[in-house]
Amino acid sequence: MRADELRERYLKFFEGHGHKIISGSSLIPQNDPTVLFTTAGMHPLVPYLLGEPHPSGKRLCDCQKCIRTGDIDDVGDSSHLTFFEMLGNWSLGDYFKEEAIAMSFEFLTKYLGFSADKFSVTVFEGNESAPADKESVKIWKKFGIPDSRIFALPMKDNWWGPAGATGPCGPDTEMFVDTGKPTCSPDCRPGCSCGKFFEIWNDVFMQYEKTKEGTYVPLKQHNVDTGMGVERTIAMLQGRATIYETELFAPVIKLIEETSGKKMSADIGTTRAFRVISDHLRSSVFILGDQHGISPSNLGQGYVLRRLIRRSVRYAKKLGLGMGFTKPVAECIVDNYKHVYPELNINRDRIVMELVAEEEKFENTLDRGMGELDKVLTQITEHNQKVLSGRVAFRLYDTCGFPLEFTEEICRERGISVDKKGFDEAFEKHKEISKQGADKIFKGGLADHSETTTRLHTATHLLHKSLQIVLGDHVKQKGSNITVERLRFDFSHPAKMTEEEIRKVETLVNDAIKRSLPVTMETMTLEEAQKAGSMALFAGKYGEQVKVYTIGDYSKEVCGGPHVKNTSELGRFKIKKEEASSAGVRRIRAVLES
Ligand code: SER
Numbered sequence: 001m002r003a004d005e006l007r008e009r010y011l012k013f014f015e016g017h018g019h020k021i022i023s024g025s026s027l028i029p030q031n032d033p034t035v036l037f038t039t040a041g042m043h044p045l046v047p048y049l050l051g052e053p054h055p056s057g058k059r060l061c062d063c064q065k066c067i068r069t070g071d072i073d074d075v076g077d078s079s080h081l082t083f084f085e086m087l088g089n090w091s092l093g094d095y096f097k098e099e100a101i102a103m104s105f106e107f108l109t110k111y112l113g114f115s116a117d118k119f120s121v122t123v124f125e126g127n128e129s130a131p132a133d134k135e136s137v138k139i140w141k142k143f144g145i146p147d148s149r150i151f152a153l154p155m156k157d158n159w160w161g162p163a164g165a166t167g168p169c170g171p172d173t174e175m176f177v178d179t180g181k182p183t184c185s186p187d188c189r190p191g192c193s194c195g196k197f198f199e200i201w202n203d204v205f206m207q208y209e210k211t212k213e214g215t216y217v218p219l220k221q222h223n224v225d226t227g228m229g230v231e232r233t234i235a236m237l238q239g240r241a242t243i244y245e246t247e248l249f250a251p252v253i254k255l256i257e258e259t260s261g262k263k264m265s266a267d268i269g270t271t272r273a274f275r276v277i278s279d280h281l282r283s284s285v286f287i288l289g290d291q292h293g294i295s296p297s298n299l300g301q302g303y304v305l306r307r308l309i310r311r312s313v314r315y316a317k318k319l320g321l322g323m324g325f326t327k328p329v330a331e332c333i334v335d336n337y338k339h340v341y342p343e344l345n346i347n348r349d350r351i352v353m354e355l356v357a358e359e360e361k362f363e364n365t366l367d368r369g370m371g372e373l374d375k376v377l378t379q380i381t382e383h384n385q386k387v388l389s390g391r392v393a394f395r396l397y398d399t400c401g402f403p404l405e406f407t408e409e410i411c412r413e414r415g416i417s418v419d420k421k422g423f424d425e426a427f428e429k430h431k432e433i434s435k436q437g438a439d440k441i442f443k444g445g446l447a448d449h450s451e452t453t454t455r456l457h458t459a460t461h462l463l464h465k466s467l468q469i470v471l472g473d474h475v476k477q478k479g480s481n482i483t484v485e486r487l488r489f490d491f492s493h494p495a496k497m498t499e500e501e502i503r504k505v506e507t508l509v510n511d512a513i514k515r516s517l518p519v520t521m522e523t524m525t526l527e528e529a530q531k532a533g534s535m536a537l538f539a540g541k542y543g544e545q546v547k548v549y550t551i552g553d554y555s556k557e558v559c560g561g562p563h564v565k566n567t568s569e570l571g572r573f574k575i576k577k578e579e580a581s582s583a584g585v586r587r588i589r590a591v592l593e594s
Helices: 003-016 043-049 097-111 134-142 230-237 250-260 268-288 300-318 326-337 342-346 348-382 390-400 404-413 420-443 451-471 499-514 526-531
Strands: 059-067 083-092 119-124 150-153 167-178 197-210 216-229 477-482 487-492 519-525 545-551 555-558 572-582 585-593
Touching: 003 059, 003 083, 003 097, 003 230, 043 059, 043 083, 043 167, 043 216, 059 268, 083 097, 083 230, 083 268, 097 134, 097 167, 097 197, 097 216, 119 134, 134 150, 134 167, 167 216, 197 230, 216 230, 250 268, 250 326, 268 300, 268 326, 268 348, 300 326, 300 348, 300 404, 326 342, 326 348, 342 348, 348 390, 348 404, 390 404, 390 420, 451 477, 451 487, 451 499, 451 545, 451 555, 451 572, 451 585, 499 572, 519 526, 526 545
Parallel strands: 119 150
Antiparallel strands: 059 083, 083 216, 119 167, 167 197, 197 216, 477 487, 487 585, 519 545, 545 555, 572 585
C-alpha cells in the first residue's frame, strides 16, 4: 500500500466512525513561543484538549506534517527522520479507551491487513502517581491479543505528555508489528531499539492533568489522542527494511544515484550520506515551502533549517555532488508531494532560491574553514607535532561544517593524524548540550492560555486590522508569537514604518480598546467566513468548519481563539519595536500596559 492510499483509507475510516477530517496545521506553530516546530498532531489541538470547543466537534482526524530535530545526529540509520507525517484521530471528551482501541484494532487488521498474530502492544504498568492501565489490557485481550504479547512498561515508555510542564496527559498503549527478525537478547521486547519490533501507532488516553505542583489530577474531559507514522507504516506494509525504500524517498534516491554515479548501497558511509541528504532536504523543503515558511538564519527555527541544509551539503560533497545539487533534489521532492501539500508547489521558486543561496553561503564558510585548518596545521608542523586535537577537529565540524573524515584526509596529506577520541568526546558533550536545549524548549510547555496571553491574542487582531487601515490591504499576517510578556507580529510590507505610521496604528488600537467593543465568536464554514469578509490565514478544506472572532465593528478574523470577552479588558497598547524580519516582511513587538 502506498502512502496516498494509507492517508485516504485512514481518514475515510475515521470519517465513517463520525470523525470530521480537519486540515493539518502549519509546521511553524502560531502563537506558541515554546516549541520551534509542530512535533505531533496534537500540538495545534491543545486548546481543545483543555476544553475549548472545537468548531468541527468532538471527533476529529487529520494528517499532520511534523518536524522533530532532537535526534538530528542519529539520522542516517534506518529509522530516524527529521520530518514525518502523522495520521491522528481525537476524541475531545467523547469516546474513550474501549472505542479507541477497537477502532485502532479494526483499522490495523481489517483495513491494513496486519495479522493479529504478529501484533504486540504495550500498556502503562502504574506507579505512585497513577494506577496501572488494566482497562486497556482487558480490551486488548477481548480482541484476542494474548498476555504473552501485552507488555506493561513504566512511565518513561507508556505515558504521553504533558507536552509542556503542565497540562493534559495520560497512559498510552502502543502498537508494534513484529518484523520477523530474531530477538537481540532474552529481554528483547516491544520498545527495544534493535529493530525487531516496529512501533506504528500510539493511542494516548488523556485522563489526567499534571499540575504545577507535579501531581496528576483526573481531568474532567477524557480525551483520546492518537498518532500513526505514515512513513513507518507504509514501510511495514510494503515489507521494506527501511523507510528509505518506500516511494516517499525512491525518486530522490534515484536522482542522487544518477547524479553522483554512486549506488546508495555501495557501503555504510555512502548509504548514510544518501539518507542524510534525502531526509534533511525533505525537511528543508517542507519548512521553506510551509504556509508560514521561514528562511535560514542563526536563530530558532531558521537555525535548525540552516543546520539541515548545511549538513546535507556536507554529505553531498562526500558523494561528489556539485554546487547547485539542491535545486534538482528539491524539485523532485516538491513533485513527489505536491498533490498532497500544494503549498510546496506554490512556493517552489522560493524553496529553490533559498536552498541554492544557502549552499553558496556555506561554500564560503568552507573556504574559511580551509584557511583555519591550514593555519593550525602549519603551527603543528612548526612545533614538530603529529596530532590535530579533537577539539579543533570538532570546532571545524561544528562551525564550518567539516566532516571528520574530510579533516582527517587533509591532515593525512601532511602526515598528521586526528585525535578521534577527543573529537568523539567533544561531540558527545555537544550532543548532550543540544539535547538539553531541545528538552528545555519542549519541557517549557506548549502555549499557555493564561489571561495575559489571551489579552495579547485579542490585541494581535486589533493590530492586524489597524496595520491594514494605516498601511494598506497588502498587509497580511506572516507569523505571530505570543509570550506572557509581549506579542510579536510579522506581516508583509515592503518598507520600514515611519514614526507617524507607528503612532497612528497605536492610536487606532487604543481607540478600539477604549470603545469597549464586544468580542464574539461564531462557527461557520470557511467559505461563509470569507464571504462575511473575515481575514483568513489558512486555505482549509472545502466546507471545513472554522471559528470567526468578531471585535465589534472593527475586525473579523478566522481564528482558533481563545479571546477576551470585551476589548476594555486589554489595558494600554504600546508598540516597542518595528524592524525587518526578512525580505518584504516587517516585525512588530508590542505590549499591553495596565
Ligand atoms: N501525541 C502522541 C504522539 O506523538 C500521539 O499522537 O505519539
